[in-house]
Amino acid sequence: MRAHSIAMLMSFCLLLLVAGVVSAEKQKIISEINEYGGKTIEITKEKGDSGFDATLKEILFNDNNGRAVKKEVFYTEKFAQENGHDREIDHYGGNGKTTMKEYFYPEKAADEEGYYRQIDYYDFNGKMIKEEMFYTAGFSSEKGFDRSMVYFDDHEKKVQGEMFCTDKFASEQGYNMAIEYYDENGKRTKKEYFDQEESASDSNRRLIKSEVFYWDRNAYDNGYNREIDHYDSNGQTTKIEIFYTYIFSRKNGFDSSVIYYNDGTPTRIEKYMNRKLVKKSVVSEKHIKQPFSRRAR
Secondary structure, X not given: OHHHHHHXXXXXXHHHHHXXXXXXXXXXXXXXXXXXXXXXXXXXXXXXXXXXXXEEEEEEEEEOOOOEEEEEEEEOHHHHHHHOOOEEEXXXXXXXXXXXXXXXXXXXXXXXXXXXXXXXXXXXXXOEEEEEEEEOHHHHHHHOEEEEEEEEOOOOOEXXXXXXXXXXXXXXXXXXXXXXXXXXXXXXXEEEEEEOOEOEEOOOOOOEEEEEEOOHHHHHHHOEEEEEEEEOOOOOEEEEEEEEOHHHHHHHOOOEEEEEXXXXXXXXXXXXXXXXXXXXXXXXXXXXXXOOOOOOO
């Protein structure tokens, strides 16, 4: 009976030992004192470990109390092909919950998607509150912005988006930041353009409108210093109001104009001087080719 009990105990210990070997991870301290005051530990996966097929290694950053502050994960090529990113950095708050996740994309995936880095931000309840994207040089050159931020409500539905323009685009267009607002269905309801902390926006959320103020240099080159774009519920341009500089208006005889659109195509132009209509004309095929607004859609 005693021999049988000893045999069972030895079998149980052997089982624990085997299980420990199978699931063992190699851990190595690579810094005794890191920037958070604690140890930095490198964890490498071995065959049989949980996540072995997906993870190459993890680097854990602890604070001086031994609590995890940050974890960096390097993924396998197979994981990257299936999920897009090949590296991730998780940040933790004092309660141990995730406050931020950073995703890094390899060159091929970045070129296909247009962004190479993504940061998701979370509140203390684990809900995502905003998402930040960093775009590739090719995407930025084509679209005009190299970074964006999307904000979410308590139900994790997007309510606002911010686009930060490149210097080249800002110098050409006259504004360096744009903000979009969305309704409960994710449709854009309003768009604002910012330049040197000046902005103008539509006060009626039901009206889709955007207003732009241009830099002095840009206004001098183009002849106008302010523009208001109006959109329908589908986001197509319905009309554009343009306000011209003093020099332009004295030379051409009008200080503002209104361009009307139908299905995204300009159809009629009205020109004003001191708010009085001075000329009305139908847009011809020749005029349609002219880019009345770079944002008309």
